[in-house]
Amino acid sequence: MKPAYASGTWRGERFYAFFLPLVTGILVLGAWQYAVKAYNVSPVIMPAPLDILLSFKGIGAELAHHAWVTGKESLLAFFLSCVIGVVLAYLLSLSDTLFASFYPNLVVFQIIPKIALAPMFTFWLGIASTSRISYAIFISFFPVMLAMMSGLSRADVNALRLCKSIGASKWQTLFSVQTPYALPYFFTGAKVAATMSTIGIVTGELISANSGLGFYVVRAQSLGQTPKVFCALLVLCVVGLAVYAIPVQAEARARRWWRGS
Amino acid sequence: MSQFKSTRRRFLQAGAAAGAFGMIGRPAIAKTWNVKFTLAWLAQGTSLFPYVGKQKGFFAKRGIDLDISRGFGSLAAAQSIASGQFDYGIVISAPLVLMVAKGLPLKGLATVDYDAMMGVGVLADSPIRTPADLVGKKIATVPASAESPFFAAYAKLAKFDASTAQMVNVDAKVIERTLESGQTDAMTGIASSSLPVLLSSGKPARWMLYSSAGIPTYGNAIVGSTKSVESDPELSAALVDALFESLAFTIANPEEAADLFFKAVPEAGLTAGAREFVRIGMGLHRVGIAKPEAIKNGLGYGDPKVYDAITDLVMSYLGTPDMKRPAVDDWYSNKFAGNIKLAPEQWSKIDGGLGEFRKLLS
Numbered sequence: 001m002k003p004a005y006a007s008g009t010w011r012g013e014r015f016y017a018f019f020l021p022l023v024t025g026i027l028v029l030g031a032w033q034y035a036v037k038a039y040n041v042s043p044v045i046m047p048a049p050l051d052i053l054l055s056f057k058g059i060g061a062e063l064a065h066h067a068w069v070t071g072k073e074s075l076l077a078f079f080l081s082c083v084i085g086v087v088l089a090y091l092l093s094l095s096d097t098l099f100a101s102f103y104p105n106l107v108v109f110q111i112i113p114k115i116a117l118a119p120m121f122t123f124w125l126g127i128a129s130t131s132r133i134s135y136a137i138f139i140s141f142f143p144v145m146l147a148m149m150s151g152l153s154r155a156d157v158n159a160l161r162l163c164k165s166i167g168a169s170k171w172q173t174l175f176s177v178q179t180p181y182a183l184p185y186f187f188t189g190a191k192v193a194a195t196m197s198t199i200g201i202v203t204g205e206l207i208s209a210n211s212g213l214g215f216y217v218v219r220a221q222s223l224g225q226t227p228k229v230f231c232a233l234l235v236l237c238v239v240g241l242a243v244y245a246i247p248v249q250a251e252a253r254a255r256r257w258w259r260g261s
Numbered sequence: 262m263s264q265f266k267s268t269r270r271r272f273l274q275a276g277a278a279a280g281a282f283g284m285i286g287r288p289a290i291a292k293t294w295n296v297k298f299t300l301a302w303l304a305q306g307t308s309l310f311p312y313v314g315k316q317k318g319f320f321a322k323r324g325i326d327l328d329i330s331r332g333f334g335s336l337a338a339a340q341s342i343a344s345g346q347f348d349y350g351i352v353i354s355a356p357l358v359l360m361v362a363k364g365l366p367l368k369g370l371a372t373v374d375y376d377a378m379m380g381v382g383v384l385a386d387s388p389i390r391t392p393a394d395l396v397g398k399k400i401a402t403v404p405a406s407a408e409s410p411f412f413a414a415y416a417k418l419a420k421f422d423a424s425t426a427q428m429v430n431v432d433a434k435v436i437e438r439t440l441e442s443g444q445t446d447a448m449t450g451i452a453s454s455s456l457p458v459l460l461s462s463g464k465p466a467r468w469m470l471y472s473s474a475g476i477p478t479y480g481n482a483i484v485g486s487t488k489s490v491e492s493d494p495e496l497s498a499a500l501v502d503a504l505f506e507s508l509a510f511t512i513a514n515p516e517e518a519a520d521l522f523f524k525a526v527p528e529a530g531l532t533a534g535a536r537e538f539v540r541i542g543m544g545l546h547r548v549g550i551a552k553p554e555a556i557k558n559g560l561g562y563g564d565p566k567v568y569d570a571i572t573d574l575v576m577s578y579l580g581t582p583d584m585k586r587p588a589v590d591d592w593y594s595n596k597f598a599g600n601i602k603l604a605p606e607q608w609s610k611i612d613g614g615l616g617e618f619r620k621l622l623s
Contacts, residue, residue: 042364044343044364045340045344119434119435122431122432122435122439123435127401127431127445206432207432209430215404215430221336222336222404222405222406222409223579224340224363
């Protein structure tokens, strides 16, 4: 049986994809607004949604500056995470020795609660952007590597046999057969990396920064300006979505290219 | 061996006897308060006295079952008290004034210490000797820390241009390490929190206090939500007395107090240098307590004029259009403070042990 949201009609799909989440969101915001006003909660403790909206007045340019700093570093961290993740995936897929040597260690490495290591990056790499970007890469490259490795190993067995029979080199097989099969997996990992890299940069900004949305949040908190904290968090959502849109768009283009359309 | 025979008469006699015993011999049930109390930060030298008092039974004898929690900064502590997560707690005076000016329903019940020890810290061998030497230097600061916004006020009073200093915003978890590792030349911070970290890890350091430049910076205050204080003044009085009996014992018997603290919070003693960390923090705390206000009026007394000056400072440097300057009488009272006093000879003894700590401050 088809789920209710897959009714197949335009109206049915729009209802479930757009109307229902919108109405739910509005109801939640309405309840939030009502509760804060009805119980006379101080905006320092919990601002109402309308108070948050009004707080945007006059801070747009400032927030845009901090968003640009966070977005720029997130993008760089995301891009480098993808490069590092893909290169490592190729290396570990090509060599059994490298795989045996590094893969178990990388898994153990990933089990470490990485948030605990965030301050260490400041000790190791200083208080400039290098430490924030390195930390973001540190938490982001693994999903890309893992997904890519998984994809490389899922190539069609018959296609691989064909490559072998026609004498294709290991590199030719890797780039012409295994890589296209791995692309959907890569994009899954890249989407995770996109969110992780933004989180990594903001975590780094909470620890050491002179600008960026993480810094803005800390400063607003220190002045008891809770509505501005929420403003920054909303902008951060937009920045996160913008970074996330990159692998989503890239995947759509790759699919179109793969289908030849 | 006698055998007990149950008869109706015996049953009634036993019932009457039990009833009479109940009326005559039943002890009065003492009033017990369960109090949720938050510190401003982690338990350390300046804030261990509630644990000491709990171990000594100072709260229990007043009918208070005190549940102490660590804090996450004075602002967060003030917010969680105002929102009812905690009944009472410890908050540094300047953030307390800020939160009151923002309209949070808070009451200051007593003053724990008379110098928040806000200031600028440097390593002992640093060429920075006076505030003027900070010109052009890289200074780490934690934006959320109480002293950070007042660096400009310090610069103004110490007559140097704050804009010439290169401020670096860092988290509280790393600030001392940035100084130790030479990534920064100086740091702003609370001396009684940061000096113990540096000194107990073998990094000699010293502090230039904002108060030396004339900035009024009372330290911790005992704070309750307006609701808690107004609904049960008897509890507020008992709690303040118990806290300051704890503080009196702690400052008069620092070694025994430290032992009791480690007994109450064993995890605080797990790290190397933990005992030294606590000893230095307690020493600096005593420097901030042994002031005329407490010696003359009893522990907990806070001068409203100083709070007035702190309010001016907060409104000047942190004021926003949504804030209203609060009158001190509306949110602070010495009504419950000053009941616990130390004898002159006790103060003399305390003062005699402070030289080691005073020389770290300028």
